Amino acid sequence: MLSTLASAADPTPMAAPKPLIEVQDLKVHFFTRDGVVRAVDGVDYGVNPGETLGIVGESGSGKTVSSLAMLRLVPPPARTVGGRILFEGEDLLTRTPKQMAALRGRRIAMIFQNPATSLNPIYSIGAQLSEILVWHEKASRRQAEERVAELLNLVGITDPLTRLRQFPHELSGGMKQRVGIARALLCNPALVLADEPTTALDVTIQAQILELLADLQARFHMSMVLVTHDMGVVARMANRITVMYAGRVCETADAATIFSAPQHPYTRALLESMPRIDQSYSRGARQKLPTIAGRPPNLLNPPAGCRFHDRCPEAIADCRRILPVETAIAPGHTVSCIRRGSPGIAA
Amino acid sequence: MGTARYIARRLIFSACLILGVSVILFAMINAIGNPIEILLAERPGMTDEVIESVSRYYGLDGSVTDRYFTWLWAILRFDFGTSIIYNQPVSEMLVTYGLETLKIQIPAILIALVVSVLISVMAATRQYSRLDFGVIAGAMLGHSLPGFFIGILLILVFSYWLGILPSYGAYSTRNMLMNSTLIDGLWHMVLPVGMLVFFNTATLTLLMRSSLVEVLRQDFITAARASGLPERRVVFGHALRNAFIPVLTYLGILFGVMLGTAPVTETVFTWPGLGALYIMAIQQLDYPLIMGETMIITFMLVGATLLTDIAYVAIDPRIRLA
Ligand SMILES: Nc1ncnc2c1ncn2[C@@H]1O[C@H](COP(=O)(O)OP(=O)(O)O)[C@@H](O)[C@H]1O
Ligand code: SF4
Ligand SMILES: [Mg+2]
Numbered sequence: 001m002l003s004t005l006a007s008a009a010d011p012t013p014m015a016a017p018k019p020l021i022e023v024q025d026l027k028v029h030f031f032t033r034d035g036v037v038r039a040v041d042g043v044d045y046g047v048n049p050g051e052t053l054g055i056v057g058e059s060g061s062g063k064t065v066s067s068l069a070m071l072r073l074v075p076p077p078a079r080t081v082g083g084r085i086l087f088e089g090e091d092l093l094t095r096t097p098k099q100m101a102a103l104r105g106r107r108i109a110m111i112f113q114n115p116a117t118s119l120n121p122i123y124s125i126g127a128q129l130s131e132i133l134v135w136h137e138k139a140s141r142r143q144a145e146e147r148v149a150e151l152l153n154l155v156g157i158t159d160p161l162t163r164l165r166q167f168p169h170e171l172s173g174g175m176k177q178r179v180g181i182a183r184a185l186l187c188n189p190a191l192v193l194a195d196e197p198t199t200a201l202d203v204t205i206q207a208q209i210l211e212l213l214a215d216l217q218a219r220f221h222m223s224m225v226l227v228t229h230d231m232g233v234v235a236r237m238a239n240r241i242t243v244m245y246a247g248r249v250c251e252t253a254d255a256a257t258i259f260s261a262p263q264h265p266y267t268r269a270l271l272e273s274m275p276r277i278d279q280s281y282s283r284g285a286r287q288k289l290p291t292i293a294g295r296p297p298n299l300l301n302p303p304a305g306c307r308f309h310d311r312c313p314e315a316i317a318d319c320r321r322i323l324p325v326e327t328a329i330a331p332g333h334t335v336s337c338i339r340r341g342s343p344g345i346a347a
Numbered sequence: 348m349g350t351a352r353y354i355a356r357r358l359i360f361s362a363c364l365i366l367g368v369s370v371i372l373f374a375m376i377n378a379i380g381n382p383i384e385i386l387l388a389e390r391p392g393m394t395d396e397v398i399e400s401v402s403r404y405y406g407l408d409g410s411v412t413d414r415y416f417t418w419l420w421a422i423l424r425f426d427f428g429t430s431i432i433y434n435q436p437v438s439e440m441l442v443t444y445g446l447e448t449l450k451i452q453i454p455a456i457l458i459a460l461v462v463s464v465l466i467s468v469m470a471a472t473r474q475y476s477r478l479d480f481g482v483i484a485g486a487m488l489g490h491s492l493p494g495f496f497i498g499i500l501l502i503l504v505f506s507y508w509l510g511i512l513p514s515y516g517a518y519s520t521r522n523m524l525m526n527s528t529l530i531d532g533l534w535h536m537v538l539p540v541g542m543l544v545f546f547n548t549a550t551l552t553l554l555m556r557s558s559l560v561e562v563l564r565q566d567f568i569t570a571a572r573a574s575g576l577p578e579r580r581v582v583f584g585h586a587l588r589n590a591f592i593p594v595l596t597y598l599g600i601l602f603g604v605m606l607g608t609a610p611v612t613e614t615v616f617t618w619p620g621l622g623a624l625y626i627m628a629i630q631q632l633d634y635p636l637i638m639g640e641t642m643i644i645t646f647m648l649v650g651a652t653l654l655t656d657i658a659y660v661a662i663d664p665r666i667r668l669a
Contacts, residue, residue, distance in 0.1 A: 075564075101575050110573040119567055120570075128571075132575065
C-alpha cells in the first residue's frame with residue numbers, strides 16, 4: 001500500500017500502533033531423553049506501547065517458557081528453535097549474548113511467580129537491587145542505594161532504608177513480591193514481563209499487588225505482559241488478551257471482546273469455569289463450577305490436528321486432522337479454530 | 348544482631364566438648380592401669396616399694412579425681428608433662444610436629460578448594476556435557492581410591508621413576524635444595540600435599556558440582572540473569588556463594604578426616620607430623636605424649652568446626668537468629 005497518508009511521525013501506513021514487541025511463530029522445544037517436548041509450538045502475539053497484554057492458559061500451556069524466550073533465557077534442555085521476537089523492530093534472536101544482556105533488566109524486565117525463591121537468600125535487598133543499577137547505569141553504590149530506596153518506597157514498602165539492610169527471609173511474601181517488582185522497575189524498562197505475579201500470594205495480598213502493578217504501569221507508561229491462569233486477573237488488568245493452550249495460541253482480542261464475544265471454544269470454556277461476581281457460591285457449590293473435562297495433551301507427542309480436539313465440545317472429525325492456523329476474524333481479533341473459519345494445515 | 352551471641356554459644360559449646368573429651372580420655376587411660384607397673388613390669392628387681400616410690404614421683408598415688416584436676420590444670424597452662432621416650436616437654440613436641448602436620452594439611456585444603464571450585468564451575472555450567480560426565484567420573488574415581496594408594500603411586504612415579512621429588516621427610520638430611528631451607532621444605536611438601544589435594548579435590552568437586560547444579564536451577568539465578576547481570580557475576584557472585592554453604596559444613600569434616608588419616612599420610616611419606624608421632628607414642632606407650640596428642644587433635648578438630656560455624660554465619664544470613 002503506497003499510501004501517501006503516512007505521516008513523518010508514523011512511517012507505517014497502518015493506523016494500528018507499532019508493537020513494542022512482537023512474537024512471531026515462536027517455537028521453544030525441550031530436547032529431553034524421551035524426545036522433543038513441543039512446549040511452545042508456533043506462537044504469535046504482540047504488545048503495543050503502554051498496554052497490558054494478558055496471557056491466559058492452564059498450567060503447562062507454555063506461558064512461562066514463552067516469556068523466558070523473550071529474554072532468551074529458556075532453561076536447558078530447552079532451545080528456541082524457530083520464530084522471531086521483534087523488539088523495537090529488531091529480532092532478539094539474532095542479538096549477540098552481550099547485546100541481550102544489556103537489554104535484560106534495562107529495557108525488558110521480569111517479575112517472577114514465586115517471590116520466596118526469586119530473591120537471592122544470602123544478599124540483602126539493598127545489595128542485590130543496587131548491584132543491578134551499578135551494573136547497568138554505572139551508578140555509584142550510594143546513588144544506587146538511594147534509587148533503590150526510592151523505588152521500594154514507590155512499591156509501597158515502608159521504611160525502605162531499614163528494608164535495604166534486610167534479607168529476603170526477613171520479609172513477608174507480599175513484601176518480597178514488592179521487592180521483586182521494584183527490581184524489575186529499577187532501570188525504567190519499556191516492557192515488563194510479569195509471570196503469575198500473584199499466584200503464590202495470599203488472596204488478600206493478591207489484590208494489592210495487582211493494584212500496584214496497574215498503578216505503576218500507568219505511571220511509567222510501560223508495556224506489560226501479564227501471564228496468569230486466572231481469567232479474573234486478566235479481566236481486571238489487561239487491555240488485550242491472548243489465550244494459550246498446549247503451546248499454541250487459541251485466540252487474541254481486546255479484553256472487552258474476549259469477555260463479551262469469545263470465539264474459540266477453549267476461551268468459552270475458560271470463561272464458563274470462572275466464578276462470577278453476580279452469582280454467589282457456597283462452599284459446596286463452588287465445586288460445581290463447570291470445569292473443562294480432561295487434561296491438556298502431553299506435549300511430548302502432541303495429538304495431530306487441533307490440540308484441543310479431545311476436550312472440545314465443538315470438535316468435528318476434521319479437528320483430529322487439521323491444525324488450525326490463527327487468522328483475523330475482525331480487526332485485532334484472531335482465532336485459531338477451523339469452525340471459526342481459520343485455515344488449517346492438514347496432517 | 349545475634350551474631351555475637353551465636354559465636355559466644357559456639358565457643359562455650361566447644362569448650363564443653365574439649366572438657367568432655369578430656370574426661371573420657373583420662374578415664375580411658377586410667378582404665379589401662381598404673382602405667383608404672385606396665386612400663387616397669389618386665390624389668391628385673393622390681394619391688395612393690397620401687398613401684399610405689401616411682402608412682403609417688405609421677406604423682407600417681409592420689410585419687411583419680413585429684414589426678415584429673417592436677418592434669419587438667421596443667422594442660423590449661425599448656426603443660427603436658429615430659430615425653431617418656433623422647434625425654435622432651437610434650438608441649439614443645441606438639442608444637443613442632445603439629446606445625447609439620449598443618450604445613451601439609453592447610454595448603455592441601457586451600458589448593459583443593461580453589462581447584463574444585465574451578466572444576467565445579469566448568470562442569471556445572473555445562474551440565475550433562477562430556478566435560479561434566481568426565482568430571483563426575485574422575486571425581487568418583489579419585490574419591491573412592493584410598494589416599495595412601497595415590498601416595499604410593501606418586502612416590503613411584505615422581506621419586507622412583509622420574510627421580511625429581513623426594514619421597515620422605517620434611518627436609519633433606521644433608522644438602523638443602525638450592526641451599527635454602529624454604530625451597531627445600533617446599534620441595535619436600537610437593538608429594539604429600541599433592542596426595543592430599545588429589546583426595547580432597549575429588550571429594551569437594553563431587554559435592555560442589557552437585558550443589559552448584561542445584562543452585563543454578565533456582566529462580567533467583569534466572570532472576571539475576573533476567574536483570575542483565577553478566578554470566579560471570581551470576582555464577583561466581585550469586586550461584587557459587589549459595590552453593591558453598593553445604594560445602595562449608597563438609598570442610599570441617601574434611602579437616603577431621605585429614606587429621607584422622609594423618610598417621611597413614613605421614614607414614615607413607617615418613618613425614619614428621621602429629622600422625623607419625625601418635626603411632627610412635629602408642630607403640631611405646633608414652634602416656635604423656637598420647638594424652639597430649641589426643642588433646643591437641645581434639646582442640647584442632649573443635650577449632651576447625653568452630654571456624655566453619657563462624658564462616659557459616661558470615662555467608663548465610665538465615666542462620667543468624669537460629
Ligand atoms: N524441564 C522440562 N523438561 C521437559 N519439558 C518441560 C520442562 N519444563 C517445562 N516443560 C514443558 O513446557 C510446558 C510449558 O511449561 P510452562 O511454560 O512452565 O507452562 P506455564 O507457565 O504455562 O504453566 C510444560 O507443559 C512442559 O511440557
Ligand atoms: S479446531 Fe475443532 S477441536 Fe479445535 S477448537 Fe475448533 S472446533 Fe474445537
Ligand atoms: Mg508458569
